[in-house]
Structure formats: C-alpha cells, structure tokens
Amino acid sequence: MNGGDSLIIEPIHTDSRESEHVDLAGFMEGVKRRNPGQTEFIQAVQEVAEDIFEFIEGKEDYHRWQILRRIAEPDRIVSFRVCWEDDNHNIRVQRGYRVQNNNAIGPYKGGLRFHPSVNESILKFLAFEQTFKNALTGLPMGGGKGGSNFNPKGKSDGEIMRFCQSFMTELYRHIGADVDVPAGDIGVGGREIGYMYGQYKRITGQFTGVLTGKGMEYGGSLIRPEATGYGAVYFLENMLKTKGQDLAGKRAVISGSGNVATHAAEKINQLGGKVLTLSDSEGFVHDPDGIDQEKINWVKAHKTRRRGRISEYADEFKNATFHAGQRPWGVECDVALPCATQNELLGEDARTLVRNGCIAVSEGANMPTDLDGVHVFKEAHLLYAPGKASNAGGVAVSGLEMSQNSERRSWRESELQQMLRDIMDGIHERCLEYGDRGGGYTDYVKGANIAGFKKVADAMLAFGVV
C-alpha cells in the first residue's frame, strides 16, 4: 500500500515506550507506525537515526526533550488542490503540497518538485533531509520541501504557465521571505520559478525574496544554476584531497542530465576529469571519448530548450551508445556522481562500483543510494558523501540569494564563487570533525548527520517544548 497520499497522521501520544529511552529499533518501530507506507520517509529517518542514536548516548537533554522524535515530525504539511486548463480546454486537477519540516534555525527553505511520482512520503523525506543539509551550510535556514504530482513532460509553455499560476494561487498564503522560501528541484527550473514569482507578485503586490533561483533580471543570484553540481564536485575534490589525490585524469560516471548532472559534469571537466555517462529516466548514454564542454552545452540546450531525451545524444555524437532502461553504474570509473533522483543506486550497484575500483561517490541527488548501498559504501570505506553534505551548494547559494535580496544588492560572481567554495569546505570540515571512525577512515554520513543534528537540536533545546 502506498500511504503517501494520506493526510491522516496519528496523534503524537505519550506511548510509554517512547517517552523513555528507547533504542534505535524501538524508535524506528514508532516512526513506521506513525507513517504507514511512507517508505522514502522511513528510509531517510532510519539513515539519520542510525548515527544519532550513537551520538546521543549518555546525552540526557536530547533524550528528555525528544529532539529526534520532534525533528522527524514535520511542523506542518499543507496539501491543496491545483486546477488548471490544458490546451484542449480540459480541466485538470493535481495535488500540491508544502511540507514545513523544521524552522528552529531559520525560515523554512527548500525546493519544489513537479513530477508524477510526488507524494507525501517523498516530500517528507526531502524536507527532513533538507533540515540537516541547511544546518550544515552554516546559514540560517530551516528545512522544507514541496511540489506536485503534475508531469511537466510534453506540456506546452502555456500549460506550464497556467499550472504554475494555479499552484502559486494557493501556495502564496503559506510562504514569505521570512517564513518559507521555496526554490526549484526536479521539473522546476528558471521558467517555472518565473511564472510562480510573477503570480506571487500579482496576488500580494510585494516584490520580496520569497523564491530563490530567480532570473537575474528580477532578483536572482549569479551562480545559483551552477551551484549544486559545482558544489558536489568541490566536495568530491575535498574528499580526494584527504587521500592526496585530485580529479586530474579521473573517469567519472554521472547519472541524470538535468541541472545538477550537467553542472557537475562541467566542473569535472574543468578540474581535469573525464565524464563518461549521463542519463535520464529512459536509460543512459556512454561516451568513451568523454562528454566535454561542447557536448554538455548540447545536452543543456537539448533538455531545457528542446525538451528532448538523452537517447538522442547517441545519434549526435559518434562512438556514444545508448543503453535503454539501464543505469550507468556498471561502467568502470574512478568516481561516481548520482545526480538524478532518490533510490537510483541500489545495493547491487554499490557492490558493482566497489568491485570495479571506484574510489569515491559524491551524491548530487537527494538520497540516491538506498540503505543497502549506503552500508556497502561504508563497509568498503569508500570516500562516500551523502547528498545532504555534497549537494548543499545549491541551497547555500539560495541562502546567499536571500541575503542579496534583503540587502537589495547583487554580489559579483567572483565573490559568490569564493563563498560557495568556503561553504563547501566548511561542510567538509564539519564532516571530518564528527565522522572520524579512526584508522584514517571518515564516515561522511555519520559526520553530516551529527553536525546537522547538533545545530538544529541545540536551537530546539533553547526554545523549550514548542
């Protein structure tokens, strides 16, 4: 059963087993009971709880004030109907959501996803992850996420505009520059942000920093489009540096062909690596000659302007092959960057990567590796960065966009590039601080989970029970 669409949440009751010190298994039993069928959300909480239980052992305050339990219960979930008219004058009805997970350290912040798979479980997992990620950036941002089961594929520009306007007609009452600041995610790029911002401005009459990822003409920030992909590669570079290595000559396997994947590919090339693959939901392309900047430019135009499929890459560039219905993890590589979607790299894929000699994985997507895969990477002592650390560059530059909007000014590209670098270096440092397992091995998952948790948890302790 997929309970993802259910809005009924069991009331938080003081079950005697949960008001005392439960162990990890007892805690997860409660999470599963309260969130039936929400597999992605349960997976995300489990991955965090595995590390946090070890960290809070003997730390009475975190237990007594039920901090993890409270972070794993969204502050609120808003669900609404979104009606729009297609080009054939049919009335279409979609479901929209905003999950406001936690605002202990700043306004809710996180993207909007338009994809047919969107449901409550997926947005809850994303908002939960976002809470830790945003804390890791060091900027004052809480965690949220939203979206709709609207499928943008094959829709005309007019249909996209009407949907975005209808979506914002309800969402606007739940957001604000100091309340909740959405941005893009899968299926939401510059075009959609523009339509939504226009509608927000039309309804409220306000020109404020209520969305990020805006166009440069109306309050956007330089390098926001590049920031997630570039940041994931900076993080990868930092991990390699701990082993005295760099990206020069390294073969990279990348999934996805959207915003994050193409900018990750761009930065890998700039740092001397060779990108062998890109993918979309229909399969992957393998280009043994390398996907250089010219080819990346073709992919960007193909996906964002022509709205084409990645399979057509193999018709355009000689020696490239398209592998329908497959993911790229079997292609031999030194580094891998999953940049498409959740659970796209399973335990078996992780074993294949390890067997083929891959030394580092930096996640551009959110939770692309399933729990089995995470455990495989940890046991192999791979340099493995979870998305909440490695893909934080995007939301970090969104935070910088908020600052620029508040100050009513724009920073130079060189300043922003340096700030993105510094923020990614800072996240890496925090992972090293909390993820040291001894013997030269850093567990970046543990480091990211604990560093993110500690910041949010300590703010929550300051507020008492709210």
Ligand SMILES: NC(=O)C1=CN([C@@H]2O[C@H](COP(=O)(O)OP(=O)(O)OC[C@H]3O[C@@H](n4cnc5c(N)ncnc54)[C@H](OP(=O)(O)O)[C@@H]3O)[C@@H](O)[C@H]2O)C=CC1
């Ligand atoms: N944009 C950002 O700033 C940030 C994004 N992320 C995460 O990065 C990932 C990619 O986002 P982004 O690049 O912005 O999104 P885009 O919409 O630009 O691109 C998404 C890419 O992923 C592919 N994809 C989507 N769903 C699936 C699926 N079910 N199976 C296989 N491939 C799929 C798409 O293929 P197709 O065209 O066939 O749908 C497309 O190639 C997401 O996990 C997102 O949450 C994380 C941090 C910030």
Ligand SMILES: O=C(O)CCC(=O)C(=O)O
């Ligand atoms: O820039 C933002 O606010 C959103 C980024 C995002 O959705 C993410 O980090 O997953």
